[in-house]
Amino acid sequence: MVGYIAATLTTISFVPQVIQVVKTKDTSSISLGMYSLFVIGVALWLVYGLVIGDLPMIISNAITTVLSSVILSYKIRAVLAAKK
Amino acid sequence: MVGYIAATLTTISFVPQVIQVVKTKDTSSISLGMYSLFVIGVALWLVYGLVIGDLPMIISNAITTVLSSVILSYKIRAVLAAKK
Numbered sequence: 277m278v279g280y281i282a283a284t285l286t287t288i289s290f291v292p293q294v295i296q297v298v299k300t301k302d303t304s305s306i307s308l309g310m311y312s313l314f315v316i317g318v319a320l321w322l323v324y325g326l327v328i329g330d331l332p333m334i335i336s337n338a339i340t341t342v343l344s345s346v347i348l349s350y351k352i353r354a355v356l357a358a359k360k
Numbered sequence: 361m362v363g364y365i366a367a368t369l370t371t372i373s374f375v376p377q378v379i380q381v382v383k384t385k386d387t388s389s390i391s392l393g394m395y396s397l398f399v400i401g402v403a404l405w406l407v408y409g410l411v412i413g414d415l416p417m418i419i420s421n422a423i424t425t426v427l428s429s430v431i432l433s434y435k436i437r438a439v440l441a442a443k444k
Contacts, residue, residue: 278404278407278408278411279404279405279408281401281404282401282402282404282405282407282408283401283405284401285397285398285400285401285404286397286398286401286402286405287401288397289393289394289395289396289397289398289401290394290398291393291394292391292392292393292394292397293390293391293393293394295391296389296391296393296394297389300389302388302389303389304386304388304389305380305381305384305386305387305388305389305390306377306389306390307376307377307379307380308376309373309375309376309377309380310373310374310375310376310377310380311373312373313369313370313372313373313376314369314370314373314374316369317365317366317367317368317369317370317371317373318366318370320362320363320365320366320369321363321366321367321370323362323366324362324363324366327362
């Protein structure tokens with residue numbers, strides 16, 4: 277039960293960050309290193325969930341992978357734009 | 361095995377973000393909502409790890425709780441300072 281609440285909170289926590297990044301397009305204080313490692317890490321959690329066949333793990337990590345990828349893509353875009 | 365790599369990556373991913381926030385003290389594009397939910401969520405993951413007695417879960421979530429709390433505390437300080 278506490279696991280489900282924990283999974284829900286850590287998953288939905290990325291929603292306000294995605295909204296803020298999409299709205300403001302500001303990623304200046306967001307770390308490229310963090311989201312690079314995080315997206316790979318959470319995608320591996322998804323793989324692990326698929327391997328052991330754990331549905332809550334699959335669902336929460338699939339959602340978190342998508343949300344954190346959006347943040348990472350905005351950050352990469354900003355880094356590339358700054359290099360031009 | 362993939363679970364251990366995943367846990368390590370998602371845990372250490374917060375290190376570059378903490379370093380960036382501590383160095384620059386800039387948290388403008390970091391979402392207060394995200395870190396509020398995330399810190400509670402990851403602390404509950406820690407509780408869950410303690411309940412089921414899973415050592416890798418306890419270690420990785422304890423570290424992530426500390427790291428994300430540092431980011432949250434800098435964000436809260438910035439929000440309070442902006443209100444003055």
